[in-house]
Amino acid sequence: MPAPLTPSEELLQLLPDAVVQTDAWWIITYLNPAWHKLTGHPVERTLGQSLLDFVHPDDTGALRAGMPVFRLRFADSAHRWMRLQLHPKTDAADRVISRQGVLIEITEIGEQVLMEDRQRFLRLLETIDGVVWEAELGVGNTFLSPQVERLFGYSVEEWRADPGFWRAHVHPDDLAEALVIDDAAYYAKHSYAYEMSYRLIAKSGDVVWVRDLCRVDVDDGRPNRMIGLMIDVTEQKSTELELVRSDNRYALATRGSNDGIWDWNLQTDVLHVSQRFHEIVGLDDTGHLHENGWQFLQQLIDPDDHQRVEAAYRRHLSGHHPNFSVDFRARHGSGRLVWLNWRGIAQFENGTAVRMAGSLSDLAERGSSYDALTNLPGRPLFRDRLEHAIALHRDGASKGGDAPSPGHTTTFAVLLLDLDRFKAVNDSLGHHVGDQLLQQVARRLETCVRPIDLVARMSGDEFNVLLESIDPEGAADRARQMAAALATPYRIGPHTVTCGASIGVVGSQAGFATTDDYLRAADAAMYQAKSQALGVCVFSGNGDTN
Incomplete structure (x- = not known):
C-alpha cells in the first residue's frame, strides 16, 4: 500500500500547471498529473527518462545552459514552445543535485515575444562566470560573451578577428588531442554533446585550465555549428593534483603502517587486497583479485569465528555502527593460527551498501591489542x-x-x-x-x-x-x-x-x-x-x- 501523501504532495497533485523535477543528470524524478494533461505523455512511462529527450535537438544546448524557453515534443510528435524556469538545488559543495520548475506552454505568445526573450537570455549569458561561444567551420567564432576578456585577457574583437585564434592559443601539449575532438565536431554527421579539458595560454602568458562544455548542431545544407561554455577550472585542477599527491602520501603512509589494505565490491563480490594483506595471512603467491570475496575470507577465518566476524560487518551494513572493527583468529599460510584485526567502512548508494574498504592488521605486531609475554x-x-x-x-x-x-x-x-x-x-x-x-x-x-x-x-x-x-x-x-x-x-x-x-x-x-x-x-x-x-x-x- 503506497505511503500517504504529505500536504505539499497533495497540493502538487492538484496544481493545474505541470510540475517537473529532475536529478543532476536531467533524469525526470517527479511529475504531477498535469504533465499528462498538457503533453499527452503518461506520467508512469515518462519517469526515469531524460528531460532532454523531449526537447527539440536545436534547443537542448540552450536548456542545459539555463535558457527557460524551448520547444518540447508532445505525444502527437509536434513540438511546441514552452517555458520552464528550473530552480537548481545544490549540496554543501555547491554541486547541483536536482532541478525543479513549472512547465507552461507559450506557443500563443508569438514569435516576437520569443525573440525578445532570447535577447534577454543572451544578455544574461554575458553575466555568467564563463565564456559562452558559437563557432562555424571556416568562420571561427560567430559569438563570444564579454567574459572572455576577464578570464583570458583577450577582447571579443581580438578573438573573433582570426578564425584560427583558439587553435593558436591552446597549450602545445594539449593541442593535438584538442584538434582531434574539434575536427570530429566540424565534420560530424549528426548532432551530439561533448566535453573537452585543455590548457589555454592567456594574454598575460599565464596557463589557464579550461573545461569546455560543447554541442555540435548538424543541419542539412549548412556548415556544422558548435556552441559551448568555457569555464576556468584552474583551481579545481590544482586541487586534483593535490589529491593525487595526497593519495601518494596515503599509499606511503599505508606501507609504513604495516597494515594490509582491502577493497570489496559488494555488488560483484570481487575483493581486491594489497601485497601486505597477503603477507599478513601468509599467501604471498596469490593474486590480488579474488572474485568470490566472502568465500576467500571464510577460508582464512577460523571456523569458530565465522559467525562473529560476519555479524560485525553486517551490523555496520544495517546501520547499527558507523564502521566496523573485529578481531579474529586466522589460519596463516604456514599452518599456525594468528590473531588479526579486520576493520573498514562501507559506501552507500540510495541506502544500499555497494562497496567496503579498510585494512587488516596482525595483532601480534600491535602491542596494545596483543600480550607478547603470554601470547x-x-x-x-x-x-x-x-x-x-x-x-x-x-x-x-x-x-x-x-x-x-x-x-x-x-x-x-x-x-x-x-x-x-x-x-x-x-x-x-x-x-x-x-x-x-x-x-x-x-x-x-x-x-x-x-x-x-x-x-x-x-x-x-x-x-x-x-x-x-x-x-x-x-x-x-x-x-x-x-x-x-x-x-x-x-x-x-x-x-x-x-x-x-x-x-x-x-x-x-x-x-x-x-x-x-x-x-x-x-x-x-x-x-x-x-x-x-x-x-x-x-x-x-x-x-x-x-
Whole structure:
C-alpha cells in the first residue's frame, strides 16, 4: 500500500500547471498529473527518462545552459514552445543535485515575444562566470560573451578577428588531442554533446585550465555549428593534483603502517587486497583479485569465528555502527593460527551498501591489542569480543521477546581471574620466575576453554575469559575447573610454585548494557571470592554468592 501523501504532495497533485523535477543528470524524478494533461505523455512511462529527450535537438544546448524557453515534443510528435524556469538545488559543495520548475506552454505568445526573450537570455549569458561561444567551420567564432576578456585577457574583437585564434592559443601539449575532438565536431554527421579539458595560454602568458562544455548542431545544407561554455577550472585542477599527491602520501603512509589494505565490491563480490594483506595471512603467491570475496575470507577465518566476524560487518551494513572493527583468529599460510584485526567502512548508494574498504592488521605486531609475554590477546581485543557478544545477545532477546533460554547460542559469561600470592612469588623468586608463572597460567587456561571461547591477559596477574554459547550452570562449572587447574603446583626451573586464583563470574542473564558493566560485575564477584576465600564467586546482583 503506497505511503500517504504529505500536504505539499497533495497540493502538487492538484496544481493545474505541470510540475517537473529532475536529478543532476536531467533524469525526470517527479511529475504531477498535469504533465499528462498538457503533453499527452503518461506520467508512469515518462519517469526515469531524460528531460532532454523531449526537447527539440536545436534547443537542448540552450536548456542545459539555463535558457527557460524551448520547444518540447508532445505525444502527437509536434513540438511546441514552452517555458520552464528550473530552480537548481545544490549540496554543501555547491554541486547541483536536482532541478525543479513549472512547465507552461507559450506557443500563443508569438514569435516576437520569443525573440525578445532570447535577447534577454543572451544578455544574461554575458553575466555568467564563463565564456559562452558559437563557432562555424571556416568562420571561427560567430559569438563570444564579454567574459572572455576577464578570464583570458583577450577582447571579443581580438578573438573573433582570426578564425584560427583558439587553435593558436591552446597549450602545445594539449593541442593535438584538442584538434582531434574539434575536427570530429566540424565534420560530424549528426548532432551530439561533448566535453573537452585543455590548457589555454592567456594574454598575460599565464596557463589557464579550461573545461569546455560543447554541442555540435548538424543541419542539412549548412556548415556544422558548435556552441559551448568555457569555464576556468584552474583551481579545481590544482586541487586534483593535490589529491593525487595526497593519495601518494596515503599509499606511503599505508606501507609504513604495516597494515594490509582491502577493497570489496559488494555488488560483484570481487575483493581486491594489497601485497601486505597477503603477507599478513601468509599467501604471498596469490593474486590480488579474488572474485568470490566472502568465500576467500571464510577460508582464512577460523571456523569458530565465522559467525562473529560476519555479524560485525553486517551490523555496520544495517546501520547499527558507523564502521566496523573485529578481531579474529586466522589460519596463516604456514599452518599456525594468528590473531588479526579486520576493520573498514562501507559506501552507500540510495541506502544500499555497494562497496567496503579498510585494512587488516596482525595483532601480534600491535602491542596494545596483543600480550607478547603470554601470547594472549590483550584488553582491546577482549573488549571488542565482549561487545559483539552483548550485541548478539541483545538482538537474540529482541527477536525472542524475552531473554534467550539457557543454552541459546547468544548467551555468554564473563570471568575475571586474579592470581593469589603472585606478588609474593615475584618478591621472593624474582620477576623472571613471575613471568614464567604467567606464561604457564596462560597455557593452563587455554586448555580449560573451548575453541569458541577467549582467554585474554588484562594486566599484571589479571586474566579475563569470555565463554560463549553457555548457560549459567555451565559457566560456573567451567570456572571451577579453571580454579582446580590453576591450583596445581607449577614447576619453574628448580622451583615449585603454588599459586591459585580467585575467579568472579557474571552471565549474560544479568542483562547489562555495556562491556564496562559486565567487567565491573565480574570484578565485584572476584573481589568477593578473594576476600572470603571462595575460589569462585558468581555475580547475582543482590549481594548473594554462589
